[in-house]
Amino acid sequence: MPETEAERFWDARAREHALFFVDNRLDYRSPDLESFWAGGAEALDGMLSAVGAQIRGTDVVVDIGCGVGRLTRVLAARARRVIAVDVSAEMLARAAELNPGLAGVEWVHGDGRGLPGIGDGAVDACVSHVVFQHIPDPSITLGYVREIGRVLAPGGWAAFQVSTDPAIHRPRRASAAAAAARAPRITPIGSARPSPSATSSAPRRRWA
Numbered sequence: 671m672p673e674t675e676a677e678r679f680w681d682a683r684a685r686e687h688a689l690f691f692v693d694n695r696l697d698y699r700s701p702d703l704e705s706f707w708a709g710g711a712e713a714l715d716g717m718l719s720a721v722g723a724q725i726r727g728t729d730v731v732v733d734i735g736c737g738v739g740r741l742t743r744v745l746a747a748r749a750r751r752v753i754a755v756d757v758s759a760e761m762l763a764r765a766a767e768l769n770p771g772l773a774g775v776e777w778v779h780g781d782g783r784g785l786p787g788i789g790d791g792a793v794d795a796c797v798s799h800v801v802f803q804h805i806p807d808p809s810i811t812l813g814y815v816r817e818i819g820r821v822l823a824p825g826g827w828a829a830f831q832v833s834t835d836p837a838i839h840r841p842r843r844a845s846a847a848a849a850a851a852r853a854p855r856i857t858p859i860g861s862a863r864p865s866p867s868a869t870s871s872a873p874r875r876r877w878a
């Protein structure tokens with residue numbers, strides 16, 4: 671599978687500081703791991719209550735854009751099986767390392783566009799937390815929505831977010847050029863903290 675721009679982008683972030691780029695509320699230099707992992711349960715429960723859904727012990731659930739498995743580990747404790755998909759092999763490598771021995775979890779390197787290894791009507795639920803807001807091309811997000819409809823069994827449900835911020839949907843190249851044009855000309859020496867890039871985990875959200 672040829673490496674996509676999305677994969678390069680997220681692989682680089684995973685190599686730099688995977689946890690921070692999954693949740694940039696963390697302190698970059700001294701991340702509070704307890705609150706990071708607790709955030710997975712909070713995020714999942716927030717999504718479930720927003721859509722009025724529950725995970726049953728018999729469910730097969732897809733976690734789209736699983737990152738380092740923050741929600742995956744919570745899903746694994748509640749569902750029968752979790753298919754955790756991500757476009758970034760580097761994120762998935764860290765997910766497997768940080769969540770050793772999770773029963774019923776399959777880490778899947780996706781193509782960044784769909785759920786090709788999953789059969790029609792094969793799953794009970796799909797969740798995706800702070801992922802689609804990072805996809806600059808809305809047609810890719812729409813493709814995922816189509817795929818969600820394909821893989822869900824009758825009576826299945828999905829919970830995901832889309833952003834209401836139009837800036838997110840500008841092509842990444844154009845955004846980078848615009849950001850460069852806006853950027854101050856002097857860069858502080860010795861600052862390891864990355865600029866707040868398109869990876870914010872908490873823009874305005876809309877639930878589906």
Ligand SMILES: C[S@@+](CC[C@H](N)C(=O)[O-])C[C@H]1O[C@@H](n2cnc3c(N)ncnc32)[C@H](O)[C@@H]1O
Binds near residue numbers: 691734800869
């Ligand atoms: C901000 S992180 C969120 C991770 C996880 N959902 C969580 O809340 O902890 C976004 C994740 O989405 C993945 N991602 C970005 N674009 C994707 C795409 N087109 N298809 C699948 N995963 C994607 C990234 O690699 C990254 O792991």
